Amino acid sequence: MTTTIRPLPALALLLALLLAATPIAAGVLHDGREIHLSDIRQLTFGGENAEAYWSGDGTQLVFQSTRPPYGCDQIFALPVGDLLSGSVAEAPPPYLVSTGKGRTTCAYFLRGDRQILYASTAAATADCPKPPDRSQGYVWPIDPDYELFVADVDGKNRVRLTENRSYDAEATVCASTGAIVFTSTRDGDLDRSLGQGGVVT
Numbered sequence: 272m273t274t275t276i277r278p279l280p281a282l283a284l285l286l287a288l289l290l291a292a293t294p295i296a297a298g299v300l301h302d303g304r305e306i307h308l309s310d311i312r313q314l315t316f317g318g319e320n321a322e323a324y325w326s327g328d329g330t331q332l333v334f335q336s337t338r339p340p341y342g343c344d345q346i347f348a349l350p351v352g353d354l355l356s357g358s359v360a361e362a363p364p365p366y367l368v369s370t371g372k373g374r375t376t377c378a379y380f381l382r383g384d385r386q387i388l389y390a391s392t393a394a395a396t397a398d399c400p401k402p403p404d405r406s407q408g409y410v411w412p413i414d415p416d417y418e419l420f421v422a423d424v425d426g427k428n429r430v431r432l433t434e435n436r437s438y439d440a441e442a443t444v445c446a447s448t449g450a451i452v453f454t455s456t457r458d459g460d461l462d463r464s465l466g467q468g469g470v471v472t
Contacts, residue, residue, distance in 0.1 A: 314349060314362050322377055326384040327446060330355070331424070333368065333378040333387050343374040343399035346389045348424055368426045372397040376417070377441045382449045386423055390440035390453075392416040394431060413438045413461065419453060439464075 300311045318338030325332060330352030335344040347365035354362045369375045373393030381388055392400055395416035403412045417440040419432040433439040435457060442453035455464040 326380045345369045346378040390417045
């Protein structure tokens with residue numbers, strides 16, 4: 272089966288850009304022309320970091336990162352509550368939530384901030400998928416090996432939510448109902464699917 276490829280949607284938060292951005296000049300994170308942001312702090316050092324999302328209580332971040340020793344995106348969490356309160360000067364290093372196998376994307380906290388939802392190809396293969404052809408610009412592979420998983424914030428008690436030969440990824444969670452909305456090709460076309468209260472089929 273040929274993998275369909277499409278441009279990555281512009282869903283990343285501004286914070287994800289800050290995580291991945293290169294400073295304007297050595298030691299400078301804030302462009303003086305920017306009037307809407309202040310007190311900018313760099314939270315990650317090293318790796319390719321993207322798709323960062325806050326926990327409901329605003330004390331943790333979850334994001335995808337390619338960093339040694341992993342060859343492709345894995346899910347990491349970063350507690351930032353102490354940094355934001357001023358009780359520490361630097362955030363602790365991020366820690367791995369996903370298995371370290373396959374490729375992962377689009378992590379999100381479930382209500383209550385005790386579990387993290389993400390997509391991974393690890394159930395199909397421990398190896399990183401072949402990267403898509405980016406000669407015409409950035410594209411994201413619509414790989415049918417992506418399935419949805421939920422794990423505790425520490426990465427333990429991982430549960431697979433989907434099992435099919437369709438692309439299931441790019442999930443988000445409704446803060447008020449707990450409904451999971453995700454992108455899927457299960458109906459033969461790229462659409463959004465809905466699972467209620469953490470139940471996805």
